Amino acid sequence: MEKFYATTAIDYVNGAPHIGHAYEKILTDVIVRHFSQRTDNAYMLTGTDEHGIKIQKTSAKINMNPKEFCDTNAQKFIDCWKLLDINYSQFIRTTDDYHKLTVQNIFKKLTEKGDIYKNSYTGLYCSGCEAFLAEKDLDEDGCCPVHKKKPEQISEENYFFKLTKYKDAILKHIKQNPDFIVPAFRANEVINQLENIEDISVSRAITSVNWGIKVLDDPSQVIYVWIDALSNYITALGYDINNPSEKFKTYWPADVQVIGKDILKFHSIYWLAILMALELPLPKHILAHGWITIDEAKMSKSLGNVVSPENVLKAYNLESPDAFRYYMATAAPVGRDGNYSDEDFKEKVNAHLANSMGNLLNRTLSMLVKYFDGEIKSEFIKESPLFSEAINTIKEVKHHFDYFEIQEASLKINELVDKANKFVTDNAPWTLAKEGKMEECGTVLYTILEIMCVISSLIYPYCPNIAKSMAKQLKYDINTKLDDIKINNIKTGKLTSKEEITPVFLRIDSELADKKK
Numbered sequence: 001m002e003k004f005y006a007t008t009a010i011d012y013v014n015g016a017p018h019i020g021h022a023y024e025k026i027l028t029d030v031i032v033r034h035f036s037q038r039t040d041n042a043y044m045l046t047g048t049d050e051h052g053i054k055i056q057k058t059s060a061k062i063n064m065n066p067k068e069f070c071d072t073n074a075q076k077f078i079d080c081w082k083l084l085d086i087n088y089s090q091f092i093r094t095t096d097d098y099h100k101l102t103v104q105n106i107f108k109k110l111t112e113k114g115d116i117y118k119n120s121y122t123g124l125y126c127s128g129c130e131a132f133l134a135e136k137d138l139d140e141d142g143c144c145p146v147h148k149k150k151p152e153q154i155s156e157e158n159y160f161f162k163l164t165k166y167k168d169a170i171l172k173h174i175k176q177n178p179d180f181i182v183p184a185f186r187a188n189e190v191i192n193q194l195e196n197i198e199d200i201s202v203s204r205a206i207t208s209v210n211w212g213i214k215v216l217d218d219p220s221q222v223i224y225v226w227i228d229a230l231s232n233y234i235t236a237l238g239y240d241i242n243n244p245s246e247k248f249k250t251y252w253p254a255d256v257q258v259i260g261k262d263i264l265k266f267h268s269i270y271w272l273a274i275l276m277a278l279e280l281p282l283p284k285h286i287l288a289h290g291w292i293t294i295d296e297a298k299m300s301k302s303l304g305n306v307v308s309p310e311n312v313l314k315a316y317n318l319e320s321p322d323a324f325r326y327y328m329a330t331a332a333p334v335g336r337d338g339n340y341s342d343e344d345f346k347e348k349v350n351a352h353l354a355n356s357m358g359n360l361l362n363r364t365l366s367m368l369v370k371y372f373d374g375e376i377k378s379e380f381i382k383e384s385p386l387f388s389e390a391i392n393t394i395k396e397v398k399h400h401f402d403y404f405e406i407q408e409a410s411l412k413i414n415e416l417v418d419k420a421n422k423f424v425t426d427n428a429p430w431t432l433a434k435e436g437k438m439e440e441c442g443t444v445l446y447t448i449l450e451i452m453c454v455i456s457s458l459i460y461p462y463c464p465n466i467a468k469s470m471a472k473q474l475k476y477d478i479n480t481k482l483d484d485i486k487i488n489n490i491k492t493g494k495l496t497s498k499e500e501i502t503p504v505f506l507r508i509d510s511e512l513a514d515k516k517k
Ligand code: MSP
Pocket: 008, 009, 010, 011, 012, 013, 019, 020, 021, 023, 024, 049, 229, 230, 232, 258, 259, 260, 261, 262, 263, 290, 291, 292, 293, 299
């Protein structure tokens, strides 16, 4: 694998990040961290989507200049991703000058090509979706089914993009590449939407929306959000109509574009058409994840149940985001909805990270200190059937990640942890020590420590801090590429001492957490 390029949706900045936004960034970060264990050249793009009527209105309401408003809110996303250890390579803001310039050039090129034309238009505009809706898209009350608001009737001269010209090519692409849309069950939904597509409005009159990128040769119009927003995936890389940058040539096409199921249409239809019109290669996969609900209810300001990632970390007094990352990344099978609940969070991370995984390392190292003063002796080093299980788990985890099955991959890691725990219980090294069978006892401990090296690598994408702490205690190089992992990481000699052993994850104390909240 030469390179891996993954993108997330860029978030609207009309509010602060919530755990739905965080879910997507964590999924993408986990994917990219995994692929960074398979290539030296993994790149992750995220950012913020800052133009449009919603920002214009919200900033006006509080008498704030829209750019300042965006600056303040974009920073909240940047801060939140830092808190969650989202290791993005680049953060793009659609108000960045380089982005605006390239979007204008893209628009110009498509106009010159005849794919963009001017027409007068009357339609129903939902500012929540920043999109025109057809009558048939509305619910029984005439409202947008997502935002539950009546769309505005708008009549104006706009530029239109000839989406219909690309309909057949898009259909062919989706049908010929069944793994293009992940999960595959969503492809039919897109195929049905394609049936009824029309050309789309790609600009708004400046008299109705002024917070946007102006059309180069027609300053009476601003480029409507989706052409602006979608182009970020290539403008970030330095795409230029005439002279694409080295970075663009290296990374495009994206290996995976991670988005929520609500914006799949824009990515699998509009975005493909724009790329086809620009004669650019298409992304390899679009991964449409499901929604995160709170205690099984939709998250919404009106219900007052919007959860911020920052508050979760604070409530549980968590110094690192690993537990939250783990919980979110494994919340649902690929593409399905997932749920956040406090109870489940505590139970799951305590069981998996503290009791099964962390405790296994801690107990094993402690026994090594107790029985052997922390030393691995050459006679301990023996083959074990567990080793081929561990190598096999690496293969299985890679296979799941090839299909972006992040939860499924984590289950394989858990299985390996369970097998290692069972191995300890079955072989009872404490009994072996009591019976004076010191070599056998040492071999059991050595075996587990080798397995823990593999586990630290596998858990790294989900829990980078825990993985690093495990690797440090094992004197194992956490940067080992997955294909280079061999079962020979634990060397003879002194491995550890009482002072060096630290728990990798402390159980969440429910009483303390409840008090803090
Ligand atoms: N700005 C557009 C995306 C443009 S991409 C070129 C947008 N922004 S958003 O802020 O509304 O949403 C950003 C991402 O967060 C989307 O992929 C959306 O699906 C995701 N989520 C927002 N709320 C969510 C949940 N409750 N659960 C999971 N993800 C959800 O759409």
